[in-house]
Amino acid sequence: MTDENLAAPSGTFRIGGDLPVVRLGYGAMQLTGEGVWGWPADRDGAIAVLRRAVEIGVTFFDTADSYGPTVSEELIAEALRPYADDVVIATKAGLTRTGPGEWVPVGHPAYLRQQCELSLRRLGVETIDLFQLHRIDDAYPLADQVGELAKLRDEGKVRHIGLSEVTIGQTQEAREVTEIATVQNMFNLVKRDAEPLLDYCEQEGIGFIPWFPLATGELSQADGPLAQAAADHGAEPSQLALAWLLRRSPVMLPIPGTKSVAHLESNTAAAGITLSDDEYATLDAVR
Numbered sequence: 001m002t003d004e005n006l007a008a009p010s011g012t013f014r015i016g017g018d019l020p021v022v023r024l025g026y027g028a029m030q031l032t033g034e035g036v037w038g039w040p041a042d043r044d045g046a047i048a049v050l051r052r053a054v055e056i057g058v059t060f061f062d063t064a065d066s067y068g069p070t071v072s073e074e075l076i077a078e079a080l081r082p083y084a085d086d087v088v089i090a091t092k093a094g095l096t097r098t099g100p101g102e103w104v105p106v107g108h109p110a111y112l113r114q115q116c117e118l119s120l121r122r123l124g125v126e127t128i129d130l131f132q133l134h135r136i137d138d139a140y141p142l143a144d145q146v147g148e149l150a151k152l153r154d155e156g157k158v159r160h161i162g163l164s165e166v167t168i169g170q171t172q173e174a175r176e177v178t179e180i181a182t183v184q185n186m187f188n189l190v191k192r193d194a195e196p197l198l199d200y201c202e203q204e205g206i207g208f209i210p211w212f213p214l215a216t217g218e219l220s221q222a223d224g225p226l227a228q229a230a231a232d233h234g235a236e237p238s239q240l241a242l243a244w245l246l247r248r249s250p251v252m253l254p255i256p257g258t259k260s261v262a263h264l265e266s267n268t269a270a271a272g273i274t275l276s277d278d279e280y281a282t283l284d285a286v287r
Contacts, residue, residue, distance in 0.1 A: 007057035010246050010271035013253060015130060015207050016160040016181035021088045023246060024271045025060030026053045026264070027211065027255035028072045035100025036067055043075075045259060050079035052261050054087065056268050062184075062209065062255045064092035064134055065115050065122075066103065073122040081124050090130035090182075090209075091119050092164060094137065094145070107137025109148035116152050132162035132184060136170060143177050150178035162209070168200050182207035182253070188215045189226070189241050189286050202251045213245055213254040214238050214267075229282055235273055238263075242270035244283045 010024035031046040033039055040046045053061070061080075063072040073091060080087060093115035096106045112133070119128060131149060136142055152158040162182035163174055174180050183201055185194040187210035194210075201208040219226055219241040226237035233240060238256070245254045256267040275283070 005057050006265070007059075007268050007271050011250070013207055013251060015088070016179065017205070019088060019129060019160060019181075020086075021060035021253065022057060022271075023060075023253055024058070024242065024268060025062060025209075025253055025255045026050075026058050027257035028061060028063040028076060029067050030257040030259050031075050032068045032071045033100075035102075037097070037100035038068065039071055040075075040259065042259070045261075046075050047079045049259060049261055049264055050076060052264055053268070054080065054084060056265060058268060059084075059086045060088050060090070060253060060255070062090045064095070064132075065119050066092070066095045066097050066134065069097045070118075070122060073119060077122060077124045083125070088129045089123055089125065090132060090162065091123065091128055092132040092134035092162075093119065094132075094134035094164075103135075105135040105137040105139075107133070107135070107140045107145040109140070109144050112145060112148050113152065116149075116157055120157060127156055128158050130160045130162050130182060131158040132164050132182070134164050136163075136166065142170065142173055146174045146177045146180075153178070162207075164211075166197070168197050171197070171200070171206075180206060182209055184209035184211055186210070186212050187245075188213050189219055189244060189283065190215055192287075198249055198252070202249050206251060207253050208249065208251050209253045209255055210245060211255065213256050214241055226283070226286065229279065229286075233273070233279060235270075236266055238267060239270035239273055240275075240279075240283060242267060243273040243275050244280065246271070247275055247280055 160181035164184040
């Protein structure tokens, strides 16, 4: 397997029907300081991870204005500009930060517009490939929040619109306002509350981005639920967890994040693991 196609065996998905990405992507939340706050201790290391991701075939990068805040977007621009033609950057707005580990929804339409403009500037792009509402803010009608994103798309500042941490009902409500290309909810082998939403997305052709696909390392531990299955397969537990996600649904777009080039390469190699029916069933029974 050459560097250039390490991620490729995961296959491709067309976001919104017209924007192809390699399904196994990269989540850039961890490229910040403690509590997703401030700059990483090893800034050069963060840059190296992002550049290495492109080298091994990752094309889909997920970030947010609130990661740092602003740090993750700035690092992506520093590392990857000028962007390769096939690189797709997804970012989010709708959560503001009051300190390390603190997240507060803000869905005022004017705020969402302001954050889109700032993300455009930080990322150094004219159009954001995928702009996601990070959280629905109950203080404002959902139609107003999603409607503002639709206006930004109509102005050419956003190509596709996504949602994060939503229910089927909220997704349907948003789709009455505009087209929704993706949803992003927590989902992994041991956290499957969003399974009905995943099934709905698969039925409707909506991309499903599972955040915390490795349960923040829980599924990677040597004594964790995947250890024996991984040993039998000759793979790392984290690789099997990602392989299970990729097989679970064709609309699944896992975005494992890491600050380590070695972990990045290991995670991405999961794209090349083909689970047998028995292996998939064994992993599917892990809860």
